[in-house]
Amino acid sequence: MIEPYESALDAVPGSHPYPRTSRYHDAEIGVHRAADGTEVRYIKRRLLPPLGEADGDDTARHIVSSGERPDHLAQRYFGDPAQWWQIADANPVLDPRELTAEPGQEIEIPGGFPDGGGHGR
Known part of the structure; x- marks a missing residue:
């Protein structure tokens, strides 16, 4: 197969x-x-640049609300839920579910969202 x-x-x-x-x-x-x-x-293995050294420092901060998931945030900021990995790459997490596990937690949203895409709260 x-x-x-x-x-x-x-x-x-x-x-x-x-x-x-x-x-x-x-x-x-x-x-x-x-x-x-x-x-x-x-x-081959995909290595990430050290946090803060990614393409520019154009990031937004987002305060996680109850019930949010990484794909929700990707839809909000990038217009595509499949882009959740960009948010995961910008934060020090091993499991992307850690990004939204705790309401009130502040996470980084990398720049490049279309039309200003609903910057963080």
Whole structure:
């Protein structure tokens, strides 16, 4: 059975398998050659810059309200709930659910939201 990521990697030869909005778009693609000569393509580890050194310091602060989730915030600020990973990348969390687990917590929202997109409260 072909894994979904394998078919995505092989979908369009010579192009990157992830859309520009994906957190993996800029990740390097590696090739592992098995002992039998079979090549296995994979996405190399995506390393983040140290907090505060990301593209500019254009960030907003957001105070978490009860019931909010990272995808809600991504929809509010970026117009796309799938962009939650940008908020996770801008904050020191391992699990993105930590971002909104505690109402009243202040988190960073990276800049670049369309039309000013509802800056933090």
